[in-house]
Amino acid sequence: MTGRPGSLIVVGTGIEAVGHVTLGARGALERADELLYLVPDPLTRAWIESLNPVCESLESLYRPNRDRALIYGAMTARILQGVRAGKRVCAAIYGHPGVFVHAGHEAIRIARVEGHRARMLPAISSEDCLFADLGVDPGLAGCQSYEATNFLMRRRKIDVSVPLILWQVGVIGVFDHSAGQGSKGLEVLAEVLSEQYGAEHQAIVYEASLLGICEPRADRLAIGDLAAVSTSSASTLYVPPSSPAEWDSAVLTRLGIDLAEGARLEAKAADVARSQDIGELR
């Protein structure tokens, strides 16, 4: 025990190896008394180890077929161990540390409850990469974003005028770290999406690149053909809108937007729908 209260900074290393780490995250990595990390690629691992010799991988907490909740609980406990001992701890996790990372949020919550300073630094998630690589701007027509299994289990409502992003389509119905279920989950997903969009509606199976010199995966396909596609836990499905949203004339009137302006907005909306259509995506 050092006498001072411990602290915790949770950072993300982004998707692209090394290149997505922010300056702030790098500072936290370098200066931590204890650096814990969970990154899948050997380049980021080697780079992190070169920055701070007091580092330890959390990868050993993963076990085949072990329930995710148990893994995340063990991870949270390991992160808090150093904080409770009065150390400045940095936990580095690939992607955004607050997106699909229960342990990141939970460690911060518990640390704060116990009186420690705790903070998460935002980072680049695969969704951010998708916006950049596929040219999708969520500010134009909005964005619906769901984890694929949750989307199916909860029968989430879809607005077909808004881009839809489904995460982890390659591991639908999988709750541990075993291999995925293959096409079974994709069959169900194809069926549900086809009811809303039609089986011929085009979508993209997307995977961000791990290196700047490599291309991301962006495979176009009809929704009805989803079950035949090869996917992994890194696969995200992007479904562009099938039609533009209707304007609310009552709201236009209340906002004082005249018909000409409304028509201009309609034209802009049509442009937006076109720009986010599959035909203009790379």
Next chain:
Amino acid sequence: MDLTAFLCELAQDPILVEEFLDDPEQVMDEHEIPAYLRTLMRSRDDVSILGALLGEGPASA
């Protein structure tokens, strides 16, 4: 230059990435990338390139 150091340099320099995409041979010459790694780099397959790192030592920051 070893593969880890070269990839770290590329990761921190998007202009160097552009130069690599324009003329990979020149960039690899300048960084003295050994012949046995050049085919791998030309493949631009991230999984294969990162997989080749598993036998290498620590990176230089």
